[in-house]
Structures are given as C-alpha cells and as structure tokens.
Amino acid sequence: MKKEPLVAKPKKILTVTNILNGVFMIAVVILLISASAKALLIKGLMEIGFFQPHITSEKVVQQSPDLVFVNEKGQSQSLFSLKGKVIVINFWATWCPPCIAEMPSVNQLYIQLKTDPDIVIIPVDADNNFSKSVPFMVKNQFVLPVYNTTSQIPDDLFAGTLPTTVIIDKSGKMVFRHEGVTDYTNKKFIKYLTDLGKK
Template identity: 45%
Template sequence: MNKKIFSKKGIGNIIFISVILVLLFVPSAKALLLQGLMKAGLFKPDTSLPTTNNTADLSGISFKDSKGNVVDLGNLKGKVVFVNFWATWCPPCIAEMPAVNKLYELYKDHKDVVFLIVDADGAFEKSQKFMDKKSYKLPIYAVASAIPESIFKGSLPTTVVFDKMGRMSYHGEGAANYADQKFVAFMEKLIKM
C-alpha cells in the first residue's frame, strides 16, 4: 500500500493538492499568480465601455490622508482623477499594485492628474508598511464621506477614473494591468481633453 502512495501519480497528486491549497490560503501566492497572468497579457482594463456623459456633482465625496488632510472630489474639476479602492489583505489588490505604481510614476508630477489610492479599511499604518516594503510612493487615503454606489459598491479592487469635467470615464472592478499601453493612451486622451 505504501508503494501506491509514493508512486509517481501519488506524488504528482500531493504536489497538485499542495499548490491548490497554497493558492487558496496564502494571499501573496495568489497575488503572485495574478501578477504573472497580468504580465502574460490578461486582465487588461477595458476603456472602450460606454460611461456617463453627464457631468456629475462630486462635491462632498471626500477622502483623507494619514495627516488628516481632506480631499473633496468636487474640488478636483479640471484634473484627471484616478481613484483605486484596495486593501492590504486583498490578493487581486496586491497583484495590480505594481501596475498602479508604474502608472503613478508616469503621472506623479503632472499638474492635471491626481491619484487617490484609497485603503478601504482605513488602516494607514498597515497600508504604509505595505507601500514601504514594496518601495511604492503611492498616496494613501481613507474614505471620509459616503461614497455613492455608482462609484464604489464594496468590491475590491475597484478603480474609477474621472475626466477633467468630473465625468466617470472608467469604472473597473477586479484586478487590471493599469500600466498597459492602451490604458496609458486612454489617460493621455483624458489629459488632452
């Protein structure tokens, strides 16, 4: 009986089950797998979906940073605003963060682009440790007001991009590669509007 357990097929089954268990119970392993799939060309954000053409009143939708400074979306008209809702315990959030960071690095000094990386848990200390460990300089915020469901329904990660007139130009739930060239071209188009 011991010969059957340690046969090639038995060892193969043990390895397969072990890999599945690691992916199910180790968030960083799941994030690493998702990052690999992103690099392979999967999880590209779809910027071709129709969005609302109406200028929305974003006043009163606010976020605060770790120092207590509050940013109101209504005050950001005239800028392209990239908002990413995430959490440190969320494997798809962790998987897309390198791409979000690459996009941020492209536009961090652009006067017409604002990034709000919103920790859905509001755990600034934990978020900052994550960012420091990964050497990301992303600006972390917490929710400081009610957020309409049209912007955030609670699914993590969720990314929303507003154009300069305050219109929602992109809304995506789930991990995506925001460093993808098509998404960068989409951002450039919004900046030039």
C-alpha cells in the same frame, strides 16, 4: 499439476503520479489560504497578458458626487476641489490578493504620470486603516500616497468589490469604472488617460 495461487503485488505509494497529485493538492491548499500566493499567481497572469483594462467608446458618463479624502498626514482634498483635473481613484485593501497583485501597476502608473499637472491618482484604502496601509506601501517600496475617505461613498462609485478603479474627467463626470484586477501599465490605457488630460 496444481497451480500456485496468484499473489497480488503490493502497490507502490510513491509513484510519480501520486507525488505530482500531492504537490498539486498542496499548491491548491496554499492558494486557498494564502493571500500572497494568490496575489503572486494573479501578478504572473498579468505579466503574460491577462487582466487588461477594457476601454470602450461607450463611456459611463455620470456626474460624480463630492468625496473628501484625507492622507496619512491629515491633509484633505475633495473631488470638487480637483475639478479641472482627471482623477483616477483606486479602491483597494492590504488583505485583498487581486489588489496586492494590481498594486505594482498602479504604482508604475503613478510614477509615470505624477508630473502631469492634469492627472491625479488617489489610492483609497477601503478599510480606512493607515496603520496597515502605510506600512504595506513602505514594505513593498511603493511611492504611492495613501488616502482614506471621510465621507460616504456612493455605490455608483464603489459597491464593495475590490479592487475597483474609477476615472473622473475634468468636468467631474465618471467616464470609466472597473471592478477587479487590471494591468494599468497597458499602453492603450495610459494613452486613454493622457488623452483625457489633454481635453
């Protein structure tokens, strides 16, 4: 008896595996090209406990240079004029996904500490572009002020990595420097900052 030749069945294209692979690839592409999507992912990771500030007993003690900052109203202030206060400087940009993800925590830190006379929070637009940074704050309903710099920033303070956060103590020394996204609503960090303010 002659056997019938085996005919291969056509493969299904729309299988569950193929659909899931397609969705995954689309998600990867969106994350690669969309700053908002990256920021949303980073923010989600912050909310589940990633990106906590690393506070050590070993301080980065180094004398801070004088810098001059100007706000969108043209009012200026220098680091030297703020001596005697704890200064938190956050370098950020509107196009930077980690900055966008981190900004709600910086805003919350500002709200929580804005009445503390010993602590000043200065968010600095690394692009020095009020026409983008001010609308960004308004659109996201942040109450943070926006500053630009009018002087050269030394690499010890800001070497170009965004975001970068620096803390200068009351004596004018840099005691904390962190490059990259961090959750500044962390209770240990807030205690560290308020303790610096009491010294």
